[in-house]
Structures are given as C-alpha cells and as structure tokens.
Amino acid sequence: MKGQPTMQTSHLRRILVGLLGSVMAVTGLTALAAPAQASFTSTVGGKITRSEVMERAQYWLDHQPGPYTTDGSGYSPDPTGSRNYRRDCSGYVDMAWHTSTDNTTYNMANISNVISRSDLQPGDILNDEQHHVILFKRWTDSSHAAFDYYSFGSTPVKLKTNISISAAEFDGHPNSEYIARRYINIIDDGSAKQVDDDPTSAPSVKADFNGDGKEDIAVFNDMGNGGLRLFVQYGGQTAMQQVWDAPNWGMPITSLRFVAGHFGYSSGSDIVGFLDYGNGHIGVWVWQGNSLGTPFRAIDLPSWSFPITSSRFTTGDYNNDGNTDIAVVTDMGGGHLREHVIYGGQWNLGLQQVWDAPNWGMPITSLRFVAGHFGYSSGSDIVGFLDYGNGHLGVWVWQGNSLGTPFRAIDLPSWSFPITNSRFTTGDYNNDGNTDIAVVTDMGGGHLREHVIYGGQWNLGLQQVWDAPNWGMPITSLRFVAGHFGYSSGSDIVGFLDYGNGHIGVWVWQGNSLGTPFRAIDLPSWSFPITNSRFTTGDYNNDGNTDIAVVTDVGGGAMREHRIYGGQWNLGLQQVWDAPYWGFPITNLRLAK
Numbered sequence: 001m002k003g004q005p006t007m008q009t010s011h012l013r014r015i016l017v018g019l020l021g022s023v024m025a026v027t028g029l030t031a032l033a034a035p036a037q038a039s040f041t042s043t044v045g046g047k048i049t050r051s052e053v054m055e056r057a058q059y060w061l062d063h064q065p066g067p068y069t070t071d072g073s074g075y076s077p078d079p080t081g082s083r084n085y086r087r088d089c090s091g092y093v094d095m096a097w098h099t100s101t102d103n104t105t106y107n108m109a110n111i112s113n114v115i116s117r118s119d120l121q122p123g124d125i126l127n128d129e130q131h132h133v134i135l136f137k138r139w140t141d142s143s144h145a146a147f148d149y150y151s152f153g154s155t156p157v158k159l160k161t162n163i164s165i166s167a168a169e170f171d172g173h174p175n176s177e178y179i180a181r182r183y184i185n186i187i188d189d190g191s192a193k194q195v196d197d198d199p200t201s202a203p204s205v206k207a208d209f210n211g212d213g214k215e216d217i218a219v220f221n222d223m224g225n226g227g228l229r230l231f232v233q234y235g236g237q238t239a240m241q242q243v244w245d246a247p248n249w250g251m252p253i254t255s256l257r258f259v260a261g262h263f264g265y266s267s268g269s270d271i272v273g274f275l276d277y278g279n280g281h282i283g284v285w286v287w288q289g290n291s292l293g294t295p296f297r298a299i300d301l302p303s304w305s306f307p308i309t310s311s312r313f314t315t316g317d318y319n320n321d322g323n324t325d326i327a328v329v330t331d332m333g334g335g336h337l338r339e340h341v342i343y344g345g346q347w348n349l350g351l352q353q354v355w356d357a358p359n360w361g362m363p364i365t366s367l368r369f370v371a372g373h374f375g376y377s378s379g380s381d382i383v384g385f386l387d388y389g390n391g392h393l394g395v396w397v398w399q400g401n402s403l404g405t406p407f408r409a410i411d412l413p414s415w416s417f418p419i420t421n422s423r424f425t426t427g428d429y430n431n432d433g434n435t436d437i438a439v440v441t442d443m444g445g446g447h448l449r450e451h452v453i454y455g456g457q458w459n460l461g462l463q464q465v466w467d468a469p470n471w472g473m474p475i476t477s478l479r480f481v482a483g484h485f486g487y488s489s490g491s492d493i494v495g496f497l498d499y500g501n502g503h504i505g506v507w508v509w510q511g512n513s514l515g516t517p518f519r520a521i522d523l524p525s526w527s528f529p530i531t532n533s534r535f536t537t538g539d540y541n542n543d544g545n546t547d548i549a550v551v552t553d554v555g556g557g558a559m560r561e562h563r564i565y566g567g568q569w570n571l572g573l574q575q576v577w578d579a580p581y582w583g584f585p586i587t588n589l590r591l592a593k
Contacts, residue, residue: 068087
C-alpha cells in the first residue's frame, strides 16, 4: 500500500508505538483543534454506541488530522479533545472506539472478539494482524456483497465505498488475511434518546436507509403551521432519532405522497416525496438515504395541472437495471388516464410518459394497483384490478419492459362484488420465485373468501384457496400484511382481526397453501380498536425473517409500538417503544411503502 512501511519496519513500528503511545497521549501533542460536540457522549475506554463510533470516524475524515506517520510519532486529538491518538490505521480505530490504550494490529485481539464477516455491523473492523486494519461502515446492499469502510493506511484518511467483500485485496493487502472483529465495549444504539415529546402526523416509509442490511422506519411528522420533522427508527434500535427539521416547509403533510427505494442517490434507500403546491404545481423531492437530512427538489412540474389526489404511485425495477423506478398513473378527467415513469437511473429525464389512454373510460378510483415480478417481463410488472361496475372486474397488466399499453389478462364479468370489498397482498407464497397476488373478498354476512393469482400460473386465473362462510366478521375489521414470517418456505399472510371491545386476534395464512388460517396470538385485553393501530413490516433485527411493527394510539396523545419478530412468534407482541407525550392522534399517521 502506498505510504505503508516495509514488512520489517512495519513490525518494528508496532513495537515502538506501543512504548510511545502513552507518552504522546500525556504530553498532548496535537495537529489540529478539536471542539467538543454534544453527540459525543462516551468516556475514554468506556462503552460506546455504534453511531458514536461512526461519528468519530467521520470527524477525522471531515477534519483531516494530519499526515500518516510510519514511526508512531504523529498524534492528533479526538473530536472532544479528551485524548490524542496515533495517526495510522490502528490509531484511527483507537480514536473511533475511544480507547484508553494505544493498540496495534498485533494486539487488537486484546480489545476485540472475532465475529463472522456476515455479522459485520457499523463500527466493527477487518484486521490484518501483519499489515493493516480498516473500520467497517455499512453494507451497501441487502445481500452483503459489498460494503463501505474507513481507512487510514496513507495520507489522507479515506472512506472507500461499495467495495466487494470478495475483492482480491483491501487497501493493497490480501482479502484472506483480514479477520472480522468487534470491540468489546461497543454497544447497539437502543439507548439513544427516545422521541416521546414531539408531535405528530407520520407518513411512515420503510427501507434500509443506512445500508446496514436492516430495514428502518422513517416517520414524517406534521408539526402544524407548515412545519415538518423527520424521524428514523433504524433497524436493531427502538428509539426514533430526529434527522431533519423544517419549521418553514410551508405545506401540510396531506399534500405529500411518499415512496422509498434504491433510486440511485445513495448507497442505501432514498425517500421521494411528491409535493402538491396547489394550482396543478407538483414538485418531486428527494431525501438521500445516507443521512436523510435536508432534501432537494429533483424535479419541478409547475404545469402538471392535476392535484396529487388524482395520481396513484407504484414502485419496482421495471426496466431491470437494478434501480427502483416510480410509476405514476394520473386521472386526467373524463375517463382519461395517463402514465409516467421516473426511472431510477434516469432522473435527469424527469417523468417520462409511457402510456396515454384518453378513452379508458373509468376513473382512477375504480383501480387498485400492485407491482411485482409477475413473470411477464424481466423486471417488475404492474397489475391493476379494475371495477367496471355491476360486479364486473378485470385484471390488467402493464409489462415492465415498457409499461406501455396494458392488456386484460383476466376477465371476471360475474365477480359480483365491488372492488371496495376486496383487500390485496403480494408475496411469493408458493416459493417459485414469482410474485403472487392474494385477494380476500367480503361476500357479505360475515362470509370471507380468498383467491390467489400465482405468478407462474396466470393461465389458471384467480384460484380459490379458502372459503369461510361462518367467519363472522366483515373485512373492514381486518388489516393484512405479508412476508417471510417463518411459517412456510414462501411468504405468509398475517391478518389482525378486531373482534370488538378491545379484543384483537392475530391470524396466519401459511404460504404453502394459503388455506385455512390459524390464530397465532390472542389479545383479549388489547383494549383498543384496530383503527387505532398502523402496521408496517421489515427485517428489523436482520435474522432473515419478516417482522411486524404495530404503532398504536393509546389515547391522550400517547403512542406505543409493539413488534412481532419473525423468528419469535412464541413471544407475541413485544413492546419496544412508548411515547406518552407524543401529543397527536394516530389519524395523522399514514404508511407509504
């Protein structure tokens, strides 16, 4: 590596720096001033959160400490000025960890434990005992194939991004010589400050914003008078952290529609908000996933001409380029529909029109859209369930390769029920690699029925998989989510059922057949109607199973969050967050996926 000593001098340096370290720390030799920051709360040699380790590492990147030294003679202060640390690779790690001792690559085993590479989290290290150590920042994809890391192997301090975990070398040294390790004093951020004294309205978006492999939940709060605030609950943590405050935003939360995905603006997921300024003016704003701080307006549409309520939004990788795309279907009035797409890798081209149907003949309120890998193209497709009226339904497909003129794949002239009687969930229920669509319909009189369109079996139409004439409750008493909950090899469906009088039951339809469900959890004393809760899903603890987050309005402006962890159904709903002073009702909360 450029700037690294030879193997012999490197070995000698590691012996010398251990002797010099305490002397340099005591004498306070420094290379730059380091003002204290309130976010740095650890003590020298004490427990430290992963987020603080990342902040400390970023501090030396943003405020370069001085030249890399090969003889252990160069020291610079940490962000708070609490201690001076050596300006080399292991000294950089010591600084980030806020250690009380000066360590080298040879003795990292004294203060850290070996872990699996697949278990690497922010603040862990990859250590080559003979040569070099790097500080892990995050995974850049959900498959843990690539990552970002901090390094100080030569001047200046660097952040290397999107490096393959299978690369032949890291910083010029063989991949095979690096061992994943975890500092003995590092702790997760579960003890971070809980936001329980801030309002309100929360369109919630789920995705992996910081690229650590765990899904996060972002919550936008309407503070009133045009003020917005953004909080994030990062996967593996229970507190909500404020990341953006816009007291002068100027528009209410009802004027926004949010989607999340890998739009290409960061290594993780980004958030896109479509903002209705009024008078037909729409702006498309982006919150970049790396920080989710101040957004920027990526697209301005002053002559869009239609309110945001006239549009429906779906996301998927329609052109199969690895980025998330956004499809926008808009009702132009008089039965005229039009579709535009923002392709994830082509934001410079804005909203590209891909379909125009002046004679479609039905309003957008008669459609329900889902997106997934239905098998009609190499990317994602869009499916629209269209209610023609008088119990006649049609299932239309927009193929992902072009998203041009759709075709009617299934016609159901005798369906007999309006589209408002059905609920739709998507997942790979039979585990064949295609996306399937489950449709649960209220037949009236407490009678429910379920059909499935299997992704590889569109020729078979809607196949009935469950019939419950004596279910006894209307479909309005159910809330459905789908995911890999661990009950089958494919996706399962979970339904939260409100029996009335504060009694909730959690029912599971197992993906292998989606036949008769069973009640997995019974909550006779839940005490709140289902309309008081909002539901979202993600792999929050990164164990490979889908978890369910349930945020509930418990009255008096208080909020509470419970989770069902996919691998821990036997533990029921576990409370993870309590906000007695949240201050606003859940009717201000919306979920956008």
